[in-house]
Amino acid sequence: MSEKPRHSRLAGAGVALLGAAAAFLSLGGRSGNAFLLRPPGAGEPQRFLSRCLRCGACAKACPYGSIRMDETGLAGGELGTPVILPRQKPCYLCADLPCVKACPSGALDAQLRDAKKARMGTAVILEREECLSLKGLRCEVCYRNCPLIEKAVTVENYLNARTGRHAVYEPVIHKEHCTGCGICEHSCILDRPAIRVGELQPESENLYEG
Amino acid sequence: MDIGRRTFIKGAAAAAALAAAGLPAAFPKAALADDGLTWGKAPCRFCGTGCGVLVGVRNGKIVATKGDALAPVNKGLNCVKGYNLSKILYGEDRLTKPLLRQGDKFVPISWDKALDLVAEKIRETLASSGPDAVAMFGSGQWTVHEGYVASKFMKAGIGSNSIDPNARFCMASAVAAFMNTFGSDEPMGNYEDLDLGDTYFLWGANMSECHPILFSRMTANRLKNPKVQIIDLATRFTRTSQEADRYVEFQPQTDLALANGIAHVIVREGLYDEAFLAENVTLKKGKTDIGYGVEDKFSFSDKGEAISFDQYRAFLKDYSPEKVEAISGVPAATVEELAKLYADKNRKVCSYWTMGFNQHTRGTWVNNLVYNLHLLTGKIAKPGEGPFSLTGQPSACGTAREVGTFTHRLPADMVVTNPEHRRKAADIWKVPVEKIPAKPTYHATEMLRALDRGDIRFLWVQCNNPFQAAPNTGRFRAAARKEGRFVVVSDAYPTKSTEVADLILPSAMWVEKEGMFGNAERRTQHWFKQVDPPGEAKEDLWQLIEVARRLGFGKLFEYPGQDLHHALFEEYRRFGLGIGKDLAPYEVYQKERGVIWPYVNGESVKWRYNTEYDPYAKKEKEKGISFYKNKKEHKKAVLWARPYEPAAEVPDGDYPFWLCTGRVLEHWHTGTMTRRVPALHRAVPEALVELHPEDASRLGIRNRDRVLLTSRRGSLELRASVGERGVPGKGSVFVPFFDEHRMINDLTLDAFCPISKQPDYKKCAVKVERIG
């Protein structure tokens, strides 16, 4: 086309603006640094985002439907990436890691062979005032349901000071073993879970044992 | 005089307010604005622990519950089942109308029609087949009032002994052993033993998950007293085993050998209390090779023969630690250590058990054997010392056992076979003594078999779910649907039992009716009715009385000018007074957080048979222990020499695994209540089959793989649980029975202890295959 009528220039400008808007919106980054739980083998967020082709093969491979493709909203370069919402469906740590096998680009690192060695995040009891176990009730459902029971989570007893004759059974997370699968968050008896999976916590370098 | 309900609730509200600080409620605080909110006390609807709760009601609906800080059992704490009590009445599919089967569907009918039909069917059955063919399948979850009415209905009204409760499936072995050892049912100690002892043996009981608050108490004791040892003796590694100081695994059924092995060492080393034995114990042996009850109409009665201590010593020769190791897998050295612990003069020893011991083809024997250990050492009926049988259901003690809703029983330990007992009952019930039948007819398992054979033509199930909870349910579900049987099920929700019923009657639940439960420590707890049942649901007691009226014996339940529940209880109370089963006056229960019986001169007997605490014992002697209830054994306890005999169905080439069944903390029994609480269902949505990691690896089964379990009676597909909350011994698998979509009892075997008639849910043979 040799001719460029004026309205074509306008059209061009409009398009350019739209394009820029789209780019800006999409690449603008998520507001609030909210933690996203990724499938096993994702590794660090930057590593994962640079490899994920947003193809959804992992979601289809997951036999439980735990991996979801529509939970990132519009913001950022995370659009269309897979996310696990443990409260809906946690990761069940399938021994054959079908999600990792399905990933074409290695965004889910194929070097991960043992699902229990996945490190998707670290669980933490955020709501200590709501946790039933910490109130002295016999709950610890998160502990009993943990696939790495006695490794990633143990129970520590101390005397219930109020009654004087019962023990508090406090679930304690051991981050060096926690896979971040979210089964604990899923199992929590409360309407709003007291225990939640958050960002992966690095291993302790503290020499003090206490 | 009744304490007015309003006065009572005001007091409870004040108590609740005091106790409110720091206690969890099941609903958000915003919902609990004080206007119009009333609080009333009640025991928890679930297990035999009997925790106290406060129920918050507004506008005729339960809006919250919280632990009752004034309840001595739990002091305001609950497990997550108790935490969710406010939700159990409000499942979506609550039954609200009587439903009559028409083909494959159920259609609503009026109460009048329903009750007329029940009466008609009973009349028909009486005419065609006699009173034995009219049967009632009762429950350890019945209130004391309901059980009492049912028992009177059958034994004084219909004139039939065909009433037996689901407690036959949970506590019968314990009862039989209490009776043949001490001459009286129920433990001699109470929950304070958890605070006062220092050596706790748990036999085949996952106490951490099944009696959570009691285990919490045991753990607290250990925190305060470093001397405390908890020893878990089991066939499966559980959360209890994890908490215990010591886990000792034995092969299924070999608890018999192990207990005898411990006795062997105690006797060999002379660690027994000679003076105690001489004063309080007599020795006997019973029949051996006693069968397994697998055949229909199996019948057995034991016969005791006196033996000397030397004969007992000779009997124990077969149970040296080395021999026990060969049978059970427990190292000989361990047997020695356990015996030393039991006998250690500086240790206060308690033994706790539930279903591992009771649901056992030699359940009565193994209960006897653990009593032997306490009788040999004299560690019994003292604070912090003694054997304690834990109960599964909230009122297996209070209703089934104490009221005597069994085929052979009458209230207060009495039996139908004893003419004096029948006379006493006839006297209180104001019926001719000939009315009360003298011969027991069907225990629970046999009742279901009789339904299959057609010997029972009318069956009324109340407040429990036998067509999911019985062993070998495949046979019995089919039986209920046969021609010429009429099955009535009174329940609050649709269950596997209502599924096979001809007539379903909607029942009131828990605090929708006035009631009482009796827990494992002999504490009977009362609650007032606090909300109305939904729709047309009615309490089981009313249903029974309405039918009684139609059958012409309604006057058995008429107490003109008196409150019905009060009058029923006071009549029932007469059975136990003065014979060591004394209950308190009704007003006391209305006011207190439960009261332990015997209640004599305004005080509870905390340790029975102990002269320091029990006025009945004090009448017998000045000091020490008196087993005054065992009159026919000259007021002595019996030490029974019971051998090891193998299980009914042992793994073999075709079915190489043991199948054990049981519970998880989050669900209770057949899950009809807990699975309708969304949070509990979400926590444990399905029953899984637990495998030992080595077995799993050998079969190529990984965690969550799908597995097919097959026994000679049925097969079931389940997901596997490997290396999670419970690890069975090698060669065993474990499946909980709460999941109505995974009916594990289709695979279990209806073999039972020939003495107690309690089925063995812990041992049958299955094969395991991976399917994907």
Next chain:
Amino acid sequence: MKARGWSRARRCVQLSVVALLASQLAGGGFFRGTLSASTLLGIPLADPLAALQLMLLGVSPTAHLLLGVALVSGFYLLLGGKSFCGWVCPVHLLTDLLERFPGRESLPRLPLKWKLGSLGLCLALTPVLGLPVFEALSPIGALGRAIGAGALSGAGLVLLILVAELFFARRLWCRSLCPLGAIYSGLGRLSPLRVAFEEKRCTGCRRCQKNCLVPEVLEPCIGDKKSRVRSGECSRCGSCIDACPTRALQMSIHKTVEKKEVIS
């Protein structure tokens, strides 16, 4: 060939691709993924642009990915390059349907070369932002996820394009903006499958150009009497063939420039 045969065939294939994507909703492993990367009966398929972006990010592509790229690139190299756009891409299907709206002829068309700029921007931004920019923003991926996973969060991108094409510029995305189109038009330049032009039959009616997404590519034939469409921008959609009343255009495979083998 029947009347409008190519158009019908093309529509069939486009709808089959949508069905393939949608088949994932039923579960099972027949097809998994989006058009960026997928497996069909276990065979990997992958987009060459995806591999290119990963390499720019310093990520060595997996063997799985390389095989998929080889298969896809080989396939489209043989079968026309931008035939991906015309026959497979679901965004192209949507914008095809937009053509039915009135007022199409009055909208301006923007230059085809802009796609190169788009591709360049994509590739340049990728290492800067540390993510595969095309995969992040692609409406093709978004539409694939919407159809295959019910994930509607990327639908906004697609809507943006549809709105722009309705009101601002005709066939904007496919002609001028899609970076993937730039890559495939490169492959299309080399592909043996081409539209052949029989000069003797041409009456100069230009109905072919009226129906063409990229009417520029037909100008060398009609104007300069070239024997085939050489441009990589031709998507081999066959609309020109269907439109020509004198059968002057046909689909053909050429081994060299001179030989002719006619398919019609």
